[in-house]
Amino acid sequence: MSELLIEGGTVVTADRMGPGDVFVRDGCIAAVGPDVRTAAGRDARVIDASGHWVMPGGIDTHTHLRHPIDRLGITTADDFYTGTVAGACGGVTTIVDFSLQRRGESLLHARDRRLAEIEPDAVIDYSFHTIVTDVRDDVLAEMPVMIDDGFPSFKVYMTYGDKIVNDAGLLRMLEITGEHGGLVYVHCENDCAVNHLIERHLAAGKTGPAYHAPSRPPAVEAEATHRAIMLAGLAGSPLCIAHVTSSGAARHVADARERGKPVAAETCPQYLVLDDSVYDPDGGFEVAKFVCSPPMRAAEHREVLWEALAEGSIQQVSSDHAPFHYENQKTTGRDNFTRIPNGLPGIETRLPLVFTGGVTAGRLSPQRFVEVTATNPARIFGMYPRKGTLEVGADADLIVVDPDAEVEIDAARMHSAVDYNPYQGLRVRGFPTWTLSRGEMIVERGEPMPPRGRGRLARRGRIDPAALP
Ligand code: URP
Ligand code: ZN
Ligand code: ZN
Numbered sequence: 015m016s017e018l019l020i021e022g023g024t025v026v027t028a029d030r031m032g033p034g035d036v037f038v039r040d041g042c043i044a045a046v047g048p049d050v051r052t053a054a055g056r057d058a059r060v061i062d063a064s065g066h067w068v069m070p071g072g073i074d075t076h077t078h079l080r081h082p083i084d085r086l087g088i089t090t091a092d093d094f095y096t097g098t099v100a101g102a103c104g105g106v107t108t109i110v111d112f113s114l115q116r117r118g119e120s121l122l123h124a125r126d127r128r129l130a131e132i133e134p135d136a137v138i139d140y141s142f143h144t145i146v147t148d149v150r151d152d153v154l155a156e157m158p159v160m161i162d163d164g165f166p167s168f169k170v171y172m173t174y175g176d177k178i179v180n181d182a183g184l185l186r187m188l189e190i191t192g193e194h195g196g197l198v199y200v201h202c203e204n205d206c207a208v209n210h211l212i213e214r215h216l217a218a219g220k221t222g223p224a225y226h227a228p229s230r231p232p233a234v235e236a237e238a239t240h241r242a243i244m245l246a247g248l249a250g251s252p253l254c255i256a257h258v259t260s261s262g263a264a265r266h267v268a269d270a271r272e273r274g275k276p277v278a279a280e281t282c283p284q285y286l287v288l289d290d291s292v293y294d295p296d297g298g299f300e301v302a303k304f305v306c307s308p309p310m311r312a313a314e315h316r317e318v319l320w321e322a323l324a325e326g327s328i329q330q331v332s333s334d335h336a337p338f339h340y341e342n343q344k345t346t347g348r349d350n351f352t353r354i355p356n357g358l359p360g361i362e363t364r365l366p367l368v369f370t371g372g373v374t375a376g377r378l379s380p381q382r383f384v385e386v387t388a389t390n391p392a393r394i395f396g397m398y399p400r401k402g403t404l405e406v407g408a409d410a411d412l413i414v415v416d417p418d419a420e421v422e423i424d425a426a427r428m429h430s431a432v433d434y435n436p437y438q439g440l441r442v443r444g445f446p447t448w449t450l451s452r453g454e455m456i457v458e459r460g461e462p463m464p465p466r467g468r469g470r471l472a473r474r475g476r477i478d479p480a481a482l483p
Pocket of ligand 3 (some may be wrong): 050076078334
């Protein structure tokens with residue numbers, strides 16, 4: 015029996031904040047409150063958390079580790095070891111990554127292929143959404159099997175040439191998830207409009223990285239978001255919108271929720287912290303470091319997203335960690351921005367960026383910070399209450415954070431394998447002093463110490479549309 019007592023801190027969960035101790039036994043939360051010391055045996059390890067906040071570990075439900083981009087013949091810069099170590103150092107204790115169904119492949123085969131890639135390396139607990147790219151009758155028939163097996167969420171790309179699912183395919187998938195307790199999680203951009211705008215820019219000789227953003231303006235996101243919501247309504251199914259970046263898309267989500275539709279949405283730190291000034295046409299090829307889809311928006315969208323996050327129409331922040339080295343990966347698109355791999359690193363900085371822009375800046379309460387980074391991701395994707403909370407019986411996945419400690423983000427000190435950081439030089443609060451996964455100390459004062467492969471598969475439950483936050 016292993017016992018751990020985290021004493022003297024301030025316990026913060028989605029619904030309360032106050033002084034308290036946390037007692038952990040055999041990897042689970044055994045007691046929370048004042049005077050829990052009496053429950054602990056003499057051999058219990060004690061952590062002095064005075065001056066610190068004790069919170070559920072972050073859950074990042076949108077990461078792309080060891081993720082292949084077939085059309086460019088490359089893979090994201092982090093594998094499941096470097097990526098999950100980076101996550102642990104940034105306070106993440108569970109990820110939901112992706113398994114990519116190749117054309118012609120079965121979902122179960124894609125699942126097994128992905129598990130074999132993750133199991134030997136992950137240091138924190140994990141699951142994945144299944145990216146469906148080939149909507150066939152036999153594939154649709156596999157979806158309930160995947161849901162039963164603990165993988166209830168399915169990613170759909172409404173754009174991206176080799177992965178795109180058309181509206182008929184999306185509708186058919188929604189019918190299945192609605193009936194069987196699954197959830198479609200959708201990347202919303204109007205593919206025809208994006209392709210048209212790309213062709214226009216290239217034809218005008220506008221091939222540099224700055225032209226990525228005007229090829230994917232807010233309207234293409236808003237239109238596809240609205241369409242996805244309408245199709246989900248037609249099927250009577252819940253829906254989760256990936257990476258909301260703009261006021262128009264956020265408005266469609268809020269309208270649907272006001273009409274009582276089971277629609278959930280995430281945004282990401284890059285859309286809360288950065289804006290489209292990163293796409294300076296005179297900025298040279300380094301602008302490629304910020305090429306992601308959807309792109310960053312004009313500054314006024316940022317405040318709309320923070321407000322939506324604070325008032326509840328956006329319920330979670332995930333990273334969309336899709337790291338590509340600047341050298342030899344981003345540079346593939348030197349002569350044509352469409353050949354720049356899309357994505358930014360973010361698993362390690364997600365919690366500090368939301369903590370700093372949210373809690374330190376007074377936009378989010380500490381409880382709401384926990385809710386949008388841990389509790390709601392667990393609720394939306396079928397992991398609650400085993401993950402995302404400090405209730406008795408939950409996995410003892412937690413972080414201990416000094417809310418006043420400031421750190422300057424520096425790529426050289428990050429644990430991701432990628433060769434740059436989009437937030438270089440930014441001063442942030444919210445990095446954990448300690449990260450614990452199932453009661454095991456995996457990061458101590460910024461130093462990672464988890465054995466490779468210690469992470470476990472977190473099988474997830476069915477999604478109850480009525481229980482979506
Ligand atoms: O640019 C991004 N976000 N790349 C990752 C793939 C995706 O859109 O989810
Ligand atoms: Zn996406
Ligand atoms: Zn993504």
